[in-house]
Every structure is written in C-alpha cells, then in structure tokens.
Amino acid sequence: MTLSLSELLEQIGQxxxxxxxxxxxxxxxxxxxxxLAIACRIEQSAQTILAANEADLGAGSKSGLSSAMLDRAxxxxxxxxxxxxxxxxxxxxxDPVGEVLKQWSRPNRLKISKRRVPIGVIGIIYESRPNVTxxxxxxxxxxxxxxxxxxxxxxxxSNMALAEAISMGCSDxxxxxxxxxxxxxxxxxxxxxxxQLDRYIHLIIPRGGRSLIETVTSAARIxxxxxxxxxxxxxxxxxxxxxMAEQIVLNAKCQRPSVCNAxxxxxxxxxxxxxFLPDCADKLWERGVELRGDPLTRQILGPRxxxxxxxxxxxxxxxxxxxxxxxxxxxxxVKHIETYGSHHSDAIITDDCxxxxxFLNQVDSxxxxxxxxxxxxxxxxFGFGAEIGISTDRLHxxxxxxxEELTSYKFVVEGTGQVRD
Amino acid sequence: MTLSLSELLEQIGQxxxxxxxxxxxxxxxxxxxxxLAIACRIEQSAQTILAANEADLGAGSKSGLSSAMLDRAxxxxxxxxxxxxxxxxxxxxxDPVGEVLKQWSRPNRLKISKRRVPIGVIGIIYESRPNVTxxxxxxxxxxxxxxxxxxxxxxxxSNMALAEAISMGCSDxxxxxxxxxxxxxxxxxxxxxxxQLDRYIHLIIPRGGRSLIETVTSAARIxxxxxxxxxxxxxxxxxxxxxMAEQIVLNAKCQRPSVCNAxxxxxxxxxxxxxFLPDCADKLWERGVELRGDPLTRQILGPRxxxxxxxxxxxxxxxxxxxxxxxxxxxxxVKHIETYGSHHSDAIITDDCxxxxxFLNQVDSxxxxxxxxxxxxxxxxFGFGAEIGISTDRLHxxxxxxxEELTSYKFVVEGTGQVRD
Numbered sequence: 001m002t003l004s005l006s007e008l009l010e011q012i013g014q015x016x017x018x019x020x021x022x023x024x025x026x027x028x029x030x031x032x033x034x035x036l037a038i039a040c041r042i043e044q045s046a047q048t049i050l051a052a053n054e055a056d057l058g059a060g061s062k063s064g065l066s067s068a069m070l071d072r073a074x075x076x077x078x079x080x081x082x083x084x085x086x087x088x089x090x091x092x093x094x095d096p097v098g099e100v101l102k103q104w105s106r107p108n109r110l111k112i113s114k115r116r117v118p119i120g121v122i123g124i125i126y127e128s129r130p131n132v133t134x135x136x137x138x139x140x141x142x143x144x145x146x147x148x149x150x151x152x153x154x155x156x157x158s159n160m161a162l163a164e165a166i167s168m169g170c171s172d173x174x175x176x177x178x179x180x181x182x183x184x185x186x187x188x189x190x191x192x193x194x195x196q197l198d199r200y201i202h203l204i205i206p207r208g209g210r211s212l213i214e215t216v217t218s219a220a221r222i223x224x225x226x227x228x229x230x231x232x233x234x235x236x237x238x239x240x241x242x243x244m245a246e247q248i249v250l251n252a253k254c255q256r257p258s259v260c261n262a263x264x265x266x267x268x269x270x271x272x273x274x275x276f277l278p279d280c281a282d283k284l285w286e287r288g289v290e291l292r293g294d295p296l297t298r299q300i301l302g303p304r305x306x307x308x309x310x311x312x313x314x315x316x317x318x319x320x321x322x323x324x325x326x327x328x329x330x331x332x333x334v335k336h337i338e339t340y341g342s343h344h345s346d347a348i349i350t351d352d353c354x355x356x357x358x359f360l361n362q363v364d365s366x367x368x369x370x371x372x373x374x375x376x377x378x379x380x381x382f383g384f385g386a387e388i389g390i391s392t393d394r395l396h397x398x399x400x401x402x403x404e405e406l407t408s409y410k411f412v413v414e415g416t417g418q419v420r421d
Numbered sequence: 422m423t424l425s426l427s428e429l430l431e432q433i434g435q436x437x438x439x440x441x442x443x444x445x446x447x448x449x450x451x452x453x454x455x456x457l458a459i460a461c462r463i464e465q466s467a468q469t470i471l472a473a474n475e476a477d478l479g480a481g482s483k484s485g486l487s488s489a490m491l492d493r494a495x496x497x498x499x500x501x502x503x504x505x506x507x508x509x510x511x512x513x514x515x516d517p518v519g520e521v522l523k524q525w526s527r528p529n530r531l532k533i534s535k536r537r538v539p540i541g542v543i544g545i546i547y548e549s550r551p552n553v554t555x556x557x558x559x560x561x562x563x564x565x566x567x568x569x570x571x572x573x574x575x576x577x578x579s580n581m582a583l584a585e586a587i588s589m590g591c592s593d594x595x596x597x598x599x600x601x602x603x604x605x606x607x608x609x610x611x612x613x614x615x616x617q618l619d620r621y622i623h624l625i626i627p628r629g630g631r632s633l634i635e636t637v638t639s640a641a642r643i644x645x646x647x648x649x650x651x652x653x654x655x656x657x658x659x660x661x662x663x664x665m666a667e668q669i670v671l672n673a674k675c676q677r678p679s680v681c682n683a684x685x686x687x688x689x690x691x692x693x694x695x696x697f698l699p700d701c702a703d704k705l706w707e708r709g710v711e712l713r714g715d716p717l718t719r720q721i722l723g724p725r726x727x728x729x730x731x732x733x734x735x736x737x738x739x740x741x742x743x744x745x746x747x748x749x750x751x752x753x754x755v756k757h758i759e760t761y762g763s764h765h766s767d768a769i770i771t772d773d774c775x776x777x778x779x780f781l782n783q784v785d786s787x788x789x790x791x792x793x794x795x796x797x798x799x800x801x802x803f804g805f806g807a808e809i810g811i812s813t814d815r816l817h818x819x820x821x822x823x824x825e826e827l828t829s830y831k832f833v834v835e836g837t838g839q840v841r842d
Contacts (some may be wrong), residue, residue: 013796021759021785023534024785025782025783040581072542090600095573096815104804106802106804110793110802112803112804117785119815119816120785120815152662161451161647179791197585198638201813202581202814202815202816217619217645218642221638221639223644223645223814223816223817225816231482241838245841247838248838248840251840251841252840253842255842257472258806310822319626336547338442345479356835360833360835361446361564362446363833364442364445364538364541364831366831366832367831367832367833367834368831368832368833368834369834369835369836369839370833370834370835371835371836371837371839372531372834372836372837372838372839373836373839373840373841374842375841376531376834376841377832377834377838378837381527381531381535381841382527382533382832383525393644394540394541394623394624394829395540395623395624395644395816395817395829396816396817398829399831401591408815408816408819409555409819410785410786410787410788410819411787411788411789411798411803411820412788412789413790413793413797413798414777414780414781414790414791414792414793415790415791415792415794415797416792416793417662417668417669417792417793418792418793418794418797419668419671419672419673419676419793419794419796420672420794420797420802
C-alpha cells in the first residue's frame with residue numbers, strides 16, 4: 001500500500017518527533033560518535049552517491065536545467081570527500097546543549113536555572129547543492145535536533161543517497177535512524193504540507209531564492225527563520241582613510257560577489273568624492289565591475305558610469321555591479337541604508353570615532369562594521385565554527401546562525417515545598 | 422476622504438515603523454519620562470475612559486455578551502488607578518536595550534560585540550481586558566519598540582480612550598505620538614490584514630483563546646509568539662514527602678484555577694496511591710474540586726470520582742476539576758506528560774534526587790519544577806518584574822516573556838581596515 005503525500009509527511013513527522021526525544025537526551029560523546037559514523041558511511045557510499053548524482057544530472061540536462069544549476073548540483077569524488085570532512089569538523093565544535101545560561105535564587109529560596117535544550121524537530125527546505133543535506137544534518141544532530149530535509153528536485157537522487165548514508169551512520173552509533181530524514185518527493189505540495197506540520201516541526205529554515213522563501217512564509221504555520229537578501233552598503237565618510245576605504249570596498253564587492261554579505265552599494269561623502277572616486281573606480285573597472293551612479297558620480301567619473309535608477313538602490317545584484325551614490329553626510333547615508341538596504345551587513349569607513357558610533361547605533365542591521373569589510377558577517381569569521389545560514393530575521397536568531405541558535409532553553413526550578421500565596 | 426481598512430493599516434504600519442526608528446535611539450531616561458507622563462495622562466483621563474467603558478458595557482449587554490465577558494471588560498476608578506500604577510512600575514525595571522551580551526576579539530583583531538536592540542514594531546492582538554492596552558504599551562515602550570494594538574470589540578471604546586491618553590503621554594515626553602497605536606476597527610478582517618503587514622511589523626503576539634491564536638497563526642506572514650494552553654501536571658513520586666505533595670497539589674490546582682500554570686492533572690505513583698489519595702482527595706473536595714480518575718483511583722476513592730476519559734488527559738479545564746492517574750513509576754509519568762501535556766509547566770514531588778533529575782531532564786516543558794508549585798512559572802515570580810505573557814513556543818522566547826524577550830540583538834564589528842582573504 002502506498003501512502004498519500006500527506007500520510008507520508010505525517011509518518012515522517014511522527015518519526016522525527018520520537019527521534020528528537022531520544023536525541024535530546026543523547027550525550028555529546030554519542031552525538032560525536034554518530035557524526036564520525038556518518039562521515040565514514042558517506043565515504044563508503046561514494047560510488048552509490050556519484051551514480052545517483054549522474055542520474056540527477058542526466059535527468060536535469062534532459063529537462064533543460066541551466067548549466068549553472070547543473071554545476072551547483074554536480075558531485076565528484078573530491079566534493080564527496082569534502083562533504084565527509086565537513087561532517088567530521090562538526091565533532092570539534094562545542095556542544096551547546098545543557099549549558100546553564102543563567103542561574104539565580106529567589107527570596108523564597110527557589111533555585112532557578114535557565115538551560116539550553118534542543119529546539120526539537122527542524123525542517124530545512126533548500127535548493128540545488130547536495131552538501132546542504134549533510135551540513136544541515138550534522139549541525140542539527142550535534143545540537144540534539146531531529147531534522148526533516150526537503151531538497152530540490154534537481155538533486156533528489158543524490159540527496160536520497162546521502163540521506164541513506166547519514167541514516168546508516170546514525171544507526172551505527174546507536175542513535176535513531178530517523179534522526180535525519182529526507183522527504184522522498186519532488187512534488188511542490190510536499191513543501192506546503194511540510195510547513196503546516198506544526199504538530200511535529202518546531203522551526204522551518206528555507207534556504208534558497210525569493211520565490212521559495214515566499215512560498216514557505218505564506219503557507220507556514222510553524223516559525224520560519226529566513227535567510228533573505230543582502231542589500232549591503234559601504235559608506236566612505238569625509239574622514240575616511242581613503243586607501244583603507246578602497247581596499248574595503250574592493251574586498252566587499254569583488255572577493256565573492258555572489259554572496260549575501262557582499263556590498264551592492266557604495267555611498268561616498270561629497271567632500272571626498274572628487275578625490276576618492278577616480279582611483280577607486282579604476283580599480284573596480286580593472287576587476288570587471290560595472291558601475292552605476294548618481295549624477296555627481298557620473299559628473300566625476302564620466303559616461304562609462306551607467307545612470308543609477310531607483311531600482312538599483314534596492315537590487316541585490318549578486319554580481320560584479322556596484323551602485324554608487326554621493327551623500328551630504330552621515331545622516332543621508334543612514335537614511336539611504338534604512339530606506340533601501342535589507343538590514344543585513346553595512347559598513348562605515350571613517351577615522352572619526354563620533355561619526356562611526358552614530359553609524360553603528362543608527363544603522364539597524366544584523367551586523368554593522370567600522371573600518372572592516374562586510375564580508376566578515378559569517379559564522380566562521382565570527383568564530384562560531386559553522387553556520388546554517390545568515391538570518392535576516394530579528395527573532396530568535398539574527399545574523400550568523402550557528403549551533404547556539406539551533407537551541408532553545410527551559411527553566412529548571414528546584415524547591416523545598418514552596419507554594420504560591 | 423475615508424481610508425479603506427487596508428489603507429488604514431498601511432498608514433498605521435508606516436507610522437509605527439518611523440516611530441520605532443526614533444524609539445530605538447531613545448535613552449532610558451527619555452523612555453521613563455514617557456512612562457511617567459502616560460501614567461499621569463491616564464489618571465487625568467479617568468472620566469473620559471470611564472465614560473467610554475460605560476458605552477462599551479452598554480453596547481455589550483445589548484449585544485448579549487455574557488456577564489463574565491462584561492465583568493472582564495469593566496473598569497472603575499480603582500482599576501484605572503491600578504492601570505496607571507502598573508505603568509509607573511515599569512519605570513523601575515532595568516532597560517535591557519544597549520546591554521552588551523558578549524564581546525570578543527578575533528585572531529585578525531576584529532573586535533565583535535553582540536548588543537541588545539529593540540525588536541522594532543510589535544503587534545499585539547488581544548481580547549477583553551483593557552489593562553492589556555496599557556501593560557503591553559508600557560513594556561514595549563520601555564524596550565524601545567513601537568507597538569500596534571488590536572483589542573477586542575467589546576472594549577473598543579475603552580481601549581481607544583486609553584490609547585489616546587498613552588499617545589498624549591508619549592508626546593508630552595517628546596517621543597513619537599505614534600509609538601503606541603490602537604487599530605480603531607472592530608472588523609475581523611483587520612486582524613488578517615495586520616498579521617500580513619510584514620513590511621512593518623516584526624513580531625505578533627496574540628493574547629486570547631484558541632480560536633484567536635488559530636486565526637493569527639494561519640494568516641500570519643510575521644513571526645508569532647503564542648501564549649497557548651497550559652495542560653500542566655504534578656507527579657507525586659513514591660519517594661515524595663506526602664504532606665509536601667498535598668500542599669503543592671492544592672496550591673497548583675486551587676490557588677487560581679483559571680490560569681495557564683495551574684495543574685489539570687495529578688499523576689500518583691501506585692506504591693503511594695493508597696496512602697496519599699484519600700486525604701488529598703478530601704482536601705480537594707473541601708475546596709470544591711471535581712475529581713476525575715483512572716480505575717485504580719476510583720477503586721481507592723470510590724464512585725464520587727468521575728471516570729476519566731481520554732479527553733480528560735488533554736483538556737485544559739481552567740476550572741476546579743482535576744484529572745488523576747496512577748502510574749507505575751517515573752517512566753510512565755514522563756510518557757503521560759509528553760503525550761498529553763502542553764509543554765508548559767510540570768512538577769515532580771519526590772525526595773529522590775536521581776528520580777528528580779531524570780524528570781527535570783526528560784520532561785520537555787518551558788518550566789519544570791522539583792518540589793515546588795507549577796504556579797511559579799510567571800515573570801514576576803521568576804524575578805523578571807513584568808511579563809507580556811508565558812510563551813508556549815520554543816523559538817526566541819519560551820516561558821515567561823519579560824523585557825529581555827522583547828529585544829533582539831545586533832553585531833557591532835570594529836576593525837582597522839581588515840578585509841577577507
């Protein structure tokens with residue numbers, strides 16, 4: 001008898017819930033043993049996973065997927081080794097579960113402690129890259145959470161082969177085989193059904209483009225933590241060290257333009273625009289960056305600069321394009337960022353401490369930078385070890401979402417018979 | 422020209438967003454001054470508020486509201502004084518905004534700090550009691566958040582009069598008059614529109630019954646923190662001090678049966694049931710509690726105990742009714758709580774430390790108690806000063822939700838020109 005899609009998801013949800021109760025009680029040693037076993041199983045299953053990936057790529061190219069999409073879904077022996085190595089790296093990270101966040105006594109001598117516990121069951125909905133399957137599984141497992149994964153259809157066979165290896169690793173180490181489950185369906189309805197399973201799932205994390213996030217947000221009955229656009233800016237103040245400003249802008253724009261913490265906009269104080277822009281523009285052009293500018297920028301740099309439209313200020317290019325705007329000072333810079341930015345990562349370059357402090361206070365972004373590249377808004381760079389993403393939400397997790405952000409807490413109250421008056 | 426409902430909410434949202442930017446920068450002194458001014462304005466507006474309340478009660482009784490509903494909505498001079506006093510009490514609480522939660526340096530000498538900031542704009546949707554209007558406004562204001570309130574139709578005039586006084590208080594102290602806004606509409610569609618205003622609102626807190634919470638959860642595009650049922654249990658272990666157990670059970674059931682942290686279920690170890698139940702039942706009956714029990718409980722206590730059905734184990738009575746079940750030991754007690762409870766507040770009474778620790782670890786509730794009444798799961802009792810409610814969610818806030826839980830955080834990164842390799 002085959003299950004209907006909703007029966008299937010109900011079953012997956014139930015299995016995740018009962019696994020999560022066991023995982024919540026698992027020791028760090030048990031969870032680490034499972035991670036090591038998973039890494040081994042992934043290595044041992046390399047041939048199976050590669051064959052599944054071949055089949056995915058074949059089906060994808062037949063159905064007309066772009067070569068960029070195919071490339072993101074492609075695995076080879078080296079990538080599989082990297083996947084296994086990443087799982088092993090999670091063993092080294094500190095297990096946050098059980099940490100006492102706070103403890104205090106009350107006048108009635110009740111002893112209260114606030115302790116980290118797993119969230120429970122986490123649902124992750126993502127596109128393309130099969131390494132998300134193992135990365136997400138490893139981070140959730142380390143924090144004692146069961147996870148339900150729903151990857152993109154272009155990598156369904158690869159993801160299922162990976163998930164199978166992960167399940168075997170969990171069993172090898174004596175943890176529930178359903179600690180990590182992949183939804184074995186490419187139907188779009190599976191996403192809608194999954195994000196409404198609030199009986200079992202406590203948190204949904206969508207990883208993907210705007211349309212995926214929209215679908216999830218509209219349908220979800222479960223808390224969602226979004227990893228949305230990064231429309232990030234660097235503001236070059238009149239008191240900036242201009243050489244430093246140039247290096248930071250080049251880094252923030254060019255080092256990896258396709259990621260969310262790269263800048264899309266440069267704001268330049270009018271008082272230094274004439275001095276700063278020509279050299280900086282040359283360096284950007286050398287690196288193949290297209291510049292789009294406001295009238296003053298174009299007056300200084302000439303017609304090679306494309307006129308910037310209203311649309312440019314609110315676009316996440318994720319590409320070698322930079323919008324440039326000259327501003328009258330801090331206030332205008334902050335206003336621009338608050339109007340058009342996405343509250344992700346924004347930087348000021350200045351030697352004026354008072355101006356910097358105002359910027360850091362007034363710009364309402366997950367991470368604000370003074371004399372440093374926005375590219376540092378990253379779990380690894382912050383020292384969190386690994387991240388499940390960079391949250392653009394304000395609740396529970398904001399900015400890099402590492403292991404601690406995959407936990408909740410409970411209050412443990414110890415008394416000697418106290419009752420309330 | 423009158424605005425349509427959606428235009429009205431758009432306007433309210435915009436006003437809240439721009440107020441929130443100013444509130445986020447307000448000092449503690451400025452926010453406290455506003456709270457004091459609000460308390461004064463409420464006192465000065467007492468006659469207006471009472472007249473509005475009269476009109477609400479008149480309309481309510483005409484439209485057939487129950488006397489319980491009318492009583493909850495009723496204000497008098499004493500209640501208004503209490504409302505003003507509660508606002509003044511918030512002045513004494515510590516302002517969490519600006520607190521440095523953590524700071525560290527990276528090997529590349531970047532200095533990172535994690536600082537508390539307001540959430541932004543909070544939407545609160547509630548029923549009946551007009552004091553929620555001022556309590557919620559005061560807590561949100563103290564934490565630098567703008568708030569949009571949507572109260573029940575049975576108190577719309579009272580709430581509008583209160584909100585008007587609050588607005589005037591904000592203006593008196595130089596804070597934006599739109600820091601606190603009440604949606605001036607009793608249309609149900611206003612709730613649906615409000616919970617989809619994700620351009621402006623960052624968090625929705627519904628305060629009310631199951632159907633309100635369901636409506637909000639289904640329609641919301643914004644993170645929701647729910648304050649749901651408390652199906653709470655006390656487990657009397659075989660190693661319990663039975664006198665202490667009796668006192669705790671009586672307190673947890675009878676001291677205020679209508680609240681979420683009162684118990685609905687008592688679990689009793691079979692080995693002590695015969696000794697414990699008769700005395701305890703007498704005391705409960707003396708206080709007018711109806712008992713519903715499993716077969717062994719009825720065998721011990723006789724037919725005055727109503728047979729408990731499956732439904733009883735999962736019902737939040739909020740009334741003088743207690744379901745009693747005998748269990749074979751800790752494992753069965755934990756299983757019962759995990760199956761039927763609502764993960765709110767659960768207690769064990771025992772002198773056996775090992776059994777207690779197992780219970781505290783295994784019961785997955787916002788607050789777990791050892792030898793103390795579940796009634797202590799409360800912001801005031803925990804020492805948080807005031808609470809906006811007791812969250813039954815696991816994300817962002819779990820258990821009592823005080824001022825700290827009304828904040829988010831940002832990362833402030835200070836460098837000396839660092840760029841990423």
